[in-house]
Amino acid sequence: MKTSLTFGLELTAALTSALPTNELGTRADPDLVPVTFVDNPQHSFTCGTFPQLLFLAECSGCSDVDSIPGSTTYPSQDIYNGVAWGTVLFEDSMTRGSKSDTSVSAFPVNFSLTSLSEAKYPHSFGNTEDIALSSRCKQGDHDMYEYPPKTGTYYNGGNQNKNQGPDRVVFLHGEGETDSVEGHWESIFCGVMTHTGANPSNNFILCADS
DSSP states (O other), X not given: OEEEEOHHHHTHHHHTTSOOOGGGOSOOOOOOOOEXXXXXXXXXXXXXOHHHHHXXXXXXXXXXXXXXXXXXEEOHHHHHHHHHHHHHHHHTTOOBOOTTOOOOTTSOTTOOGGXXXXXXXXXXXXXXXXXXXXXXXXXXXXXXXXXXXXXXXXXXXXXXXXXXXXXXXXXXXXTTOBOTTXXXXXXXXXXXXXXXXXXSTTXXXXXXXX
16 A cells, blocks of 8 residues: 655654754754655554563453554554654754663563664664564664654654664665655555564564554
């Protein structure tokens, strides 16, 4: 499925909670332009540890994975926000995040700080773990990128939204690639993954459909 949404309209409310600060450097945010999202999911994703996912089978009062304690659920709009903003930043040769950010409050106790040493997003994702992403997204593809999703907003670095968290949305986007109808930037959905519960902890595992 291919959907083109007006990114600026969808994220008007989010801007109030994710405004850039001077930590992002001297360059202002790029324009919030429409992005065409190919294979956009129509469902939510829940990211949590494997024991948390097993909790569902033992919880008689839990109707779906949204109820799992300690997990994070991202509706399809949050997934779009992450992919669209990551695409817009990429095309403007910009990144968000801070290499000096060593905050681990949202990470598991055993989370490795290795991944934080390159905490600039979007950045390439080679899928060395060979996790089961979309069939369009091949291991080692140089046009595959990761970007942190956020619930109800989008990750933009800075004091107000500094911690990228352990979860990532993965998308495919070639430089300058646009759709053939509207001429909007075009990105392809690959999957949603998390460091939480991965072994070793700087690897990724897929988040659950919900």
